[in-house]
Amino acid sequence: MDGGGKELGRPAPSGGGVAVWTLVVSNLAYLVFLLCQYHINRRRCDKSSVTRGRPDAKGDALSPDAVINLEFGDPTMYEAFWREAGERAAAVIPGWWGMSYFSNAGGLCWYLEPELEREVRRVHRLVGNAMADGYHLVVGTGTTQLFQAAMYALAPTSTDRPVGVVSPAPYYSTDLLLSGYYRWAGDANAFHGDHGGENIELVVSPNNPDGAIREAVLSSDSGKGKAIHDLVYYWPQYTPITSPAAHDIMLFTMSKLSGHGGTRLGWALVKDSDVAKKMVYFVYGSTIGVSKDSQLRAAKILGVVSDAYEPGPGDGTQLRLFDFARRRTGERWRALHAAVAATGTFSLPDEITGYCNFTKQTVAAYPGTLVALHANIIPSLLQLDLNSHAFSAFAWLRCYKDGVEDCAEFLRGHGIVARGGEQFGGDARCVRVNMMDRDAVFNVLIQRLSSIT
Amino acid sequence: MDGGGKELGRPAPSGGGVAVWTLVVSNLAYLVFLLCQYHINRRRCDKSSVTRGRPDAKGDALSPDAVINLEFGDPTMYEAFWREAGERAAAVIPGWWGMSYFSNAGGLCWYLEPELEREVRRVHRLVGNAMADGYHLVVGTGTTQLFQAAMYALAPTSTDRPVGVVSPAPYYSTDLLLSGYYRWAGDANAFHGDHGGENIELVVSPNNPDGAIREAVLSSDSGKGKAIHDLVYYWPQYTPITSPAAHDIMLFTMSKLSGHGGTRLGWALVKDSDVAKKMVYFVYGSTIGVSKDSQLRAAKILGVVSDAYEPGPGDGTQLRLFDFARRRTGERWRALHAAVAATGTFSLPDEITGYCNFTKQTVAAYPGTLVALHANIIPSLLQLDLNSHAFSAFAWLRCYKDGVEDCAEFLRGHGIVARGGEQFGGDARCVRVNMMDRDAVFNVLIQRLSSIT
Structure with a gap:
């Protein structure tokens, strides 16, 4: 991968204050x-x-x-x-199942269980909240990991400074202490033009904490900003699904869709294959893939969700x-x-x-x-x-x-x-x-x- | 946490060559x-x-x-x-189970399922390969995550340089590109005395790749080195269990114990509570805990392993x-x-x-x-x-x-x-x-x- 010869950078002193303050707060x-x-x-x-x-x-x-x-x-x-869903939602995992690190060795996301991929694409087609066709699916240990993976993938390799990540306030900030690649730079509204273009914007829509529907601030500003769209609340219980989202990187998670927070399973729909490969590499380097058990269970849960809305031999009480x-x-x-x-x-x-x-x-x-x-x-x-x-x-x-x-x-x-x-x-x-x-x-x-x- | 005001460091130019070379190789x-x-x-x-x-x-x-x-x-x-083990090894996870992020909100490792903790301590008592009593148990998404968590916990907060991680060659090196806290510094045998004391030594025993039984090189040298003991192969199928290990940080994983690599579940036995808390914080920051599904399954698998060696109502064919x-x-x-x-x-x-x-x-x-x-x-x-x-x-x-x-x-x-x-x-x-x-x-x-x- 391209990161082989890259040095870790130190935050520029001028930006350090903001980053440190935010990190203190987020802690x-x-x-x-x-x-x-x-x-x-x-x-x-x-x-x-x-x-x-x-x-x-x-x-x-x-x-x-x-x-x-x-x-x-x-x-x-x-x-x-x-x-209430009872046995139909139970996952049964035989002792011999899912022992390998690999799920789909020939695929871009080699640790992704094919059954999970089918159910993820199916639920997006059903709900119509995101374009899944033509996108690469990258699974992560929750969106927290995928957010970091996306920043790792988007960070420029040509600079020794960590890239800044911004979001309009109020925003949900993740602890960025753990990486040398990116740092929290604060409120996206404080950046404009070329200066903003150097940063990665995190677009959370509906927003956490306030539920607002948002669009990128910087990207539209300078035309060259990079954005990560956190769409974990873009499901019909939280907001009307007005159109299928089609951004470069879109993050989703089981915890907000179905309530399975303890399953630690999220996914990203990624347009560019090089970005998707770098995200897979990040997940490989940090946890060597994603729990097969969680993938199997998530596939089961998503199947139950979709089944209830599609014509089938249901008993009408689903x-x-x-x-x-x-x-x-x-x-x-x-x-x-x-x-x-x-x-x-x-x-x-x-x-x-x-x-x-x-x-x-x-x-x-x-x-x-x-x-x-x-x-x-x-x-x-x-x-x-x-x-x-x-x-x-x-x-x-x-x-x-x-x-x-x-x-x-x-x-x-x-x-x-x-x-x-x-x-x-x-x-x-x-x-x-x-x-x-x-x-x-x-x-x-x-x-x-x-x-x- | 203490890291709030800490800046990410850049590898010193002198050490950069070794680090970069190793990273290139590891990629x-x-x-x-x-x-x-x-x-x-x-x-x-x-x-x-x-x-x-x-x-x-x-x-x-x-x-x-x-x-x-x-x-x-x-x-x-x-x-x-x-x-061969059949149904007794199957994990059944009801749809409603394990939905919270929390497993044991009052415990040091708040995302650790109590059932898993019981089975981990039980198998160590059974095999006698590690002192578990008196140690904190920190679960991770495989030992890869725990290794990074341990380095994060051991890295000194008083310096702006990332701490070096060393191990005697031949060694199994992890990709350290993802952090600004530590860097791979190479062969532990190349370090001596006070200089070595600044580094963290990774002691893998039995060693990967060559199976050698090892002890810390630097720690015994200077008396102030910090060591992480990777004991993932210290089970009776790989080596005689000569005594219960009792090091400061000891790493284990399901993949080497029972073959469940896809489960992505490891644990650390940690002597010092401050170090354990920092490791928990790292896991929180990188993946918000560890899949409950994997924890439940690992508890089931470990139970089957231990049951077969303990007196009970078995049918003699276990x-x-x-x-x-x-x-x-x-x-x-x-x-x-x-x-x-x-x-x-x-x-x-x-x-x-x-x-x-x-x-x-x-x-x-x-x-x-x-x-x-x-x-x-x-x-x-x-x-x-x-x-x-x-x-x-x-x-x-x-x-x-x-x-x-x-x-x-x-x-x-x-x-x-x-x-x-x-x-x-x-x-x-x-x-x-x-x-x-x-x-x-x-x-x-x-x-x-x-x-x-």
Whole structure:
């Protein structure tokens, strides 16, 4: 590969400050998490009272003093769907299966199981959210790995400086400490023209944390920028599917599609074969491919998702994943708005309406949904027809309460852990709240928000 | 974490040459592989005739002109064992299981499934190859990821230069292009005293490629070196288990223990909790944990392995993995020696004999097994009692044939792809040949070696 003779670069001192600041910030969430684990703040973080995961899997109730952690995007809301799906969704892996490092030795992505490739292409054809034909499929250990692989592939080989990665604020930033090839350079809106062209833009659409529909800022600016499109939320439960995306590099993941976060499986649709080869090389170098077990399971899960929407010998009672998720998240958004409204009032930005080619109807979505504590606009979401709406997987909440400068800290005082806005290059009065946790956790969130005076 | 304010470093120019050379070399294998994939040499590398993987899974025969690829350590020899094990080794994963990113939110390694932790500790207690009590268990997406995690954890934060990683030649080198924290610095024997103390030593024992039992060179030298012990081959089928290892960081993987290479699952036993936390942080940053599916499957497989050696309600017909592997590899080594002997003669280094605490007998192993084409020592392996021997997973083969300077190139002319000695910091007249592929592939290897005149 071309990287053989390339030296690792040092960030230019001028850019170092931004990078370091962002990295410090992006590490804070993890630090808080570790602090919780190691009992520095035992009252809030006692093992027995921190809730992330297990409760509600079987309808367990939470203890009254449990801290609920909605900082991460744990997608366990979907467990209820997959319990209902029963045996048809179970993956059975014989002891002798998938022992080789190789799945398709003659293919560009030699560790990709052909069965997974078939199901990935099938679900994209079904939903119509991305052009898969004519694209190379590169599988990764979650989109986190693929994001790094894409940056490795796009970074110019002709410079000894790491390439800058930018995204318009608010953005979801990954820890870039681990590489010498790229560094976080901050808000894409701060770059223009040729200077921006040297950077790689990360386009997240719908955006994390605020659900906004986005297009590249730099690429259209200079005409020569490189972009990575993170489309992990571009599924019908989150936003109307207005057209099949056809960007150079498009990232997707099981965790947002079906809720299988623990499976650690994502994929990239890549137009250029040289870029795809470099991404495969990165995955080879960092983990020697991707778990076959996860690939088999993902293929099984995707098959169940697609089967329910296609004509077949079904019994008419098949669960439909996107319908389930739209209904459930709609109920949750209504409950959230009602809870916040009960404590005062809240704001709601303009909705975006689009014809969804998948559901065959006009769908209203709330990109950039901003729920504000103690603001002054009356809720309108309570009367929504859930069948014609799509909802963001996160609430991007703003505290207007007097004296509250740090919303994450404020909520922590009420037993709610959420990720502060500064970590997204935004305002500390904002937080991102996961809307996808289990019912028992979500219900506690609603109770606590309702009780804030 | 502590890395928040750290800048990525550039390799010092003086060390750059060694690093670049090694990286170029370490990329060659992959390049050859890619070239094969893309048909630059269609005769040798045609998709239909390159064999790596599928054949022999069901006893399929190979086509006469198939190129066999023994360059990688694909452990598919074990498939036969797991087919025999049948249903008891099958992992069944319900659709709703393992959806969260978290497995044990209160634990140091928060993505580690408790069931896997139990089985890992159990198999180490059973075999007696490593001290697990008192050690932290850190799971990774294969040892490749853990190796990088360990280097990240051990790299000093006080310098802007990447730390050097060394290992005595011949060594198995990983591609270090992906990080700004460490660089490959070459042969550990070239470093002494304080200078060596600045480096991290990778101790692979039994060694890859040559099976030698090794101890740290630098650490004992200066008293302040840091070492990572790669013990992936320290299982009874490969070498006598003379005592439980108790090093600071010890790496293991399913692929070498049970043959599950495609599962991408390894673990580290780590003495120091700060080092373990940094390793967990690395895995979080690069892949947000490790596939739950692989963890569940590995727990199942390890349970089957241990059950067969422990008193229980077994039916007396349980297959025993370590016995299977010792017998099968012993047969293969005999066949290899016979084949090479038939073409001339070959050398065999001194055997190492040790009392194996697991098999409760004295076991002779052939560390550094060097099989030479056209040398002058008579084989002695043909008369071995396979029950009292252990065998390396690779043959480290030396060509003595006149005019052959590049053994890998020479073998490629006979339809055998193996990894050349230069990639291990050794002699181009040596190659590493995988001894762990499927029977059909191994049998072709023997036929072709026998036909070399």
